[in-house]
Amino acid sequence: MKTTFYMSLLLAGLHAVAHGQLLPSHHNGHDTNEHIHHAHEAVACLKLVPNNADFAFQFFKEITLEAPNKNIFFSPVSISTAFAMLALGARSTTQTQILEGLTFNLTEIQEKEIQEGFHNLIHMLSHPEGGVQLNMGNAIFLTEKLKPLKKFLDDAKALYQLEAFTTDFNNPMEAEKQINDYIERKTHGKIADLVKDMDPQTVMLLATFVFFKGSWEKPFKPEHTEEREFFVDPEMTVKVPMMHQTGRFDLYFDEELSCTVVRLHYNGSATAFLVLPAKGKMKQLEETLVKETVQEWSEHLFQSLVSLYFPKFSISGSYEITNTLSKMGIVDVFTDQADLSGITGTPDLKVSKVVHKAALDVDERGTEAAAGTAAEILTLSIHPTIEFNRPFLMLIFDRDTNSTLFIGKIVNPTITS
The missing domain is CATH 3.30.497.10 (Antithrombin, subunit I, domain 2)
Known part of the structure; x- marks a missing residue:
């Protein structure tokens, strides 16, 4: 034996x-x-x-x-x-x-x-x-x-x-x-x-x-975090603290997979891809996600001024x-x-x-307060809102080694384990 x-x-x-x-x-x-x-x-x-x-x-x-x-x-x-x-x-x-x-x-x-x-x-x-x-x-x-x-x-x-x-x-x-x-x-x-x-x-x-x-390269301001609804599924809605900032972000809309991709950088060499599938499209995304998909997103990202809502969660x-x-x-x-x-x-x-x-x-700043102050002046125009208020994916990569550090699927941000 x-x-x-x-x-x-x-x-x-x-x-x-x-x-x-x-x-x-x-x-x-x-x-x-x-x-x-x-x-x-x-x-x-x-x-x-x-x-x-x-x-x-x-x-x-x-x-x-x-x-x-x-x-x-x-x-x-x-x-x-x-x-x-x-x-x-x-x-x-x-x-x-x-x-x-x-x-x-x-x-x-x-x-x-x-x-x-x-x-x-x-x-x-x-x-x-x-x-x-x-x-x-x-x-x-x-x-x-x-x-x-x-x-x-x-x-x-x-x-x-x-x-x-x-x-x-x-x-x-x-x-x-x-x-x-x-x-x-x-x-x-x-x-x-x-x-x-x-x-x-x-x-x-x-x-x-x-x-x-x-910590985020562009921290969220805690005073802009507010409680908003998160739609877990057609029958269930929960309240979550939703972080918010308006600014220029790297975006891509993948028409084939019906999902919106937002890329956020951390200070240093880590990058997060936040992937929001259209309603009812999570399963399709799960079944077809391969490294070539992420590569395609990387190559097609463009900068756009948006109002971004993203939940604070553990x-x-x-x-x-x-x-x-x-x-x-x-x-x-x-x-x-x-x-x-x-x-x-x-x-x-x-x-x-x-x-x-x-x-x-995931919170507004990360563990370290951002040093220095940067004010981004934004024109007062109508800009699109992207709100992560339904199940989404979060992929974290290390840019120096191209390593996939984490993969997360957040279905209900109020459940911690």
């Missing part, structure tokens, strides 16, 4: 991401090597971009089928990073299924290139000199009797910044406290009590977390995603067919459970 372990993928998003340019414009001599290094990192992680985006939207489709008419919020980059790290310790068919389930074509890209790409992606997203205020991390909690191979630990530490801890899973309450305290500390209190009802048979828990915070998503990943082709790792012998040297290990938790707060 296989020994089992849990994977927990967690993410805390607080107002989203802040600050950062890939290559700063100031070039003094001693910066040159660093710029070359950053450029090399960019090339390595850009190889992953199309696959990571495909994985993100495929996963979104599966989750929406499993949870129709519910709020959805998850971090594709968190899930794919965790499984790429797991692939380090996987062998034979188990490894192939993981990498192909992450949508990599192994005739076009080698495992070594994938691992290098993820290493550089983590570094670029979490490196303070890159300016993006985003902390990513990985931790492994192991029972004392399970001795991981030195090579696995060394590689995982070097590539994925893995931290390893010894845990007494025979005492589930103590193990839960150790793991939850660690995660709560690492996510600045944003994610608490991730792990509960632990099986005493657990021998290993793998946790991946992402924490970030930031949502979180918590998922047991074993079943979802199995549908995407990652099967053996959850069964007695699993070959994770690269972790311990023996083939008697499988993943019993994968938990992913993500949270996002």
